[in-house]
Amino acid sequence: MEIKNVAVLGSGTMGQGIAEVFAIYGYNVKMEDISEEILNKALKKIKESLVKLEQKGQLFGKTSDEVMSRISTFTTIEEAVKDADLVIEAVPENLDLKKKVFSEVEKFVRKETIIASNTSNIRITDIAKDLKYRDRVAGLHFFNPPVLMKLVEVIKAEETSDEVIDVLVDLVKKIGKYPLKVMKDTPGFVVNRINAPESLLFCLYIDNKVATPEEIDAYFKSQGLPMGPYELMDYVGIDIVYDSLEYFAKTLNPCYGKCNTIKELYNNKMLGMKTGKGFYDWSKGRPLIDVKKATDKVSMMDVLALEINEAVKLIEEGVATPEDIENGVKYGMNRPYGPISVAKSFTSMEIKSKLEELANKFNCNVFEPAESIKNGLLRDAVEGRLKKKEEEGKRKEEGKKEGAAEIKEGKVISAQQYKTIKVEKYENKVAKIILNRPKYNLISGELLEELEKAIKYLWNDPEVNVVVITGEGNVLSAGADLNEFVGSSFQFLENSRKGERVFQLLSEIPKLTIAVMKGYALGGGFELSLACDLRVGTEDVQIGFPEVTLGLVPGWGGTQRLSRIIGLGKAMELIVTGQRISGKEAYSLGILNKIYKNPDEEVMELAKSIAQNSAPLAVAMVKRLLNKGSQVPIDVGLEMESFAMGVLFSTEDLKEGIISFLQKKKPEFKGR
Structure with a gap:
């Protein structure tokens, strides 16, 4: 199926951005909202955006007027969608409202028209529940601002046809975006699902008086982030954060409903930048955060462990591939890396220990490690080698027959x-x-x-x-x-x-x-x-x-x-x-x-002894010194040796080795 005509329902920030993207790439766009006044404001913002892009030479040789000519506006759903090949709903994040809009759309579109939702969290299956032709309904989640952000999540609901997903993936590529295929419908899909435990953690930091918002924001800004988590929540809107957490509490885990501070801000209409006050006072502009106040009570490792954990859960559930998860977080959050590449630097035990620490500290089972991490299969998960449950069961049965060897090795x-x-x-x-x-x-x-x-x-x-x-x-x-x-x-x-x-x-x-x-x-x-x-x-x-x-x-x-x-x-x-x-x-x-x-059998004891008692970085250095040093003059070999000493001096393993020696305990080397 070829997409030529696109209808966008809702002309807010996301709706107007989506309409602008499709018009730039040559599609005819009909944009609908409840009044001419709202639509005119949207057209004005689109025009302003296009003029800026034109001045930067980013309209592929087109003019802003040429792109604008492809966008027409309507105040009724019927007129907007009747000739559409694709309808994208971009109304407020409310399940009942979205279901109502979808039911109205189905009355007027052709049987083959694809109907998509730009929802950021709500399961597409729930939105499409009452429709007659559920096989043509999917999710098409753009990120804000749509004109600049590269990611679009393409979500397959329970009854969405493979053909529809293929058409949408191809379409997303044609408009210059990266299509993240979400193959199993889950609340929050991929990027927002990975962010969800972090939002909960930041709430619990404050609820449990771990540190103040400014102290925590100062820490994360000192780590190179442009905004701290509480400044970002204020910027996005406390109501958005509250609605997301409430939805996740109903659909994923009741622990997402534990955020007392967020509830108080929401109930008191302190919604952040949009109301002038949230965690910070925005009445005089963006709050100034003193990085000198950075707390040592939180850690970047807390956040990294939660992102890795949720990514592994998505892999286990068959929601998306490791590659798509990595690229989704990179492009959706505008970051240089995602949780998959980060996970490859850690062991299952390190992530497991951190997650268990957080789960126990905050009495929150959202933070408990995924099954693959519990079972030491972090690397297999993030590199796409997890076996299906039936295959894993078969392997365990075969393993029972090798019991004696397994005990020794x-x-x-x-x-x-x-x-x-x-x-x-x-x-x-x-x-x-x-x-x-x-x-x-x-x-x-x-x-x-x-x-x-x-x-x-x-x-x-x-x-x-x-x-x-x-x-x-x-x-x-x-x-x-x-x-x-x-x-x-x-x-x-x-x-x-x-x-x-x-x-x-x-x-x-x-x-x-x-x-x-x-x-x-x-x-x-x-x-x-x-x-x-x-x-x-x-x-x-x-x-x-x-x-x-x-x-x-x-x-x-x-x-x-x-x-x-x-x-x-x-x-x-x-x-x-x-x-x-x-x-x-x-x-x-x-x-x-x-x-x-x-x-x-006996070699495994030798291997185990070396693996557990010898610092891995030191072993790697010794190996290089002996293998390469024997091939060069001794003065060059000695120079190599001194460089190795300098490198090892700065490692965590050296500190662990010395402390363990002084305390007469077994070292726990981490290879860092």
Whole structure:
């Protein structure tokens, strides 16, 4: 369906802005309101806005008069909507009023006309409840001011057709906006839903006398925000905040109705800037807030944790994708980042602890952590890897069969299955990459590609400090899969470079890596192990480079790494003879760091110990100093070492380590 004619019902700030946007982009717009006087005021404001845009050269070569000619006004719904392809309702935020307008619209529009609401909070399903053709009703939520703000939420009600959503998403792109697809109808949709717990928190700060509005605003302004939360509430209107919280109290959680201070201001008609007084006195203009009065009783982390928590809830409920949530908050709130990117800097435990602290402090279950955060799956949620409930149930059933191993290794908090490898994350900040091509776990081109993805997936994960690499069954890997077709010598060269690049990632990832050498660790399997920081294995594991006996050389870093570990002479001997050595011999040469009887189980204790007792930033620095420092003159290496000391001096982990040492307690390092 092609949209040409648009009707906008309501000519207030949002209505006139929406009408202006569509007219700028060449659509014919009919704007309706209850009187000519109101409509004329709206036209005057639109004209003023267009003149400014024209002066800035932002009308795409059109004139303000040309754009204005596309807007006509009406005082009856019938005349405004009868030829419309799309009707957008922009009347005050009142459910009964919106339902009345929609019922009136349905009488006069064509059957195929799309009817949309610009509501900022009210579920579209509730507005459309009494309509006959509910499949053509959707939400089209613009942000204020519509001409400047890039975001439009496209909301799918319970009975909205997929075709209608597709048409609206395409339309939003055509008018130069970012369409955030809200695929499940929820109060507040995405952006306002994420903001809701913050508004509640700011209310409870004041109700519980944590600090004064000015002290809290001063703190947030000192953090770089243009407005503090109470100044912003005054600016938006206390009545808007009150109505939103009351609606959320009815539809989301009764705790949203706890805001006594907001209720008092609302009942006393102290609505902020519009009435001259709210939290502040606006009678003489914008209030002056002294940043020197900033309180230390609140924290930016309070707000960040709530935003992350609500974003995860939206992901769990299937309301929107992580990408759309991130962009929605960025474009809807005019910020450089959203909660998804912020979440990647924290662990589930850190966010969980902060949320539980807030929930207990204010006796408010709105602040309680989402299920994914409780279960250590924050990273999986924000990176779009949450399993459906039925899949998760199946995984838990399978996990019961592995009970003994799970007790020894720690609880698996997430698992990711590729075609040739598996990735498991454990609650003790350890991850395991498992080569999964039984019976010899041969390394194919596909396995290399998936290994690269897995390494990058774990690279910046704050919930992982140590990565263990092992093979499915009793073998690490017997080497490269020689059955793969290679079309030319150049292609064979590129395959070698590809393996070198992937294994190099293991030496550069800012996590400690441990290879489990068992059964066979031959050729590429040996090279994979050498690329890791530590190696453990069994006494009888068979280790070696058979390449020379096949007319090749170790081509994934083996010639370079082995000599650095055991010396040039012994490395030369092992490579040119192609001989195999046992794990016991490898231990005596310094190839293996530990000999284990049950390496897959015992390595987890080593990994857990390092993950929990060694500061992750210090480990990352040590890894770089040893790997890179050994390749440069000693004076350059010493300079690198002093720089590392300087960087680590400013970290929270150093303070935690010293305090824990003095207090004789176990440190809780956070990687910051």
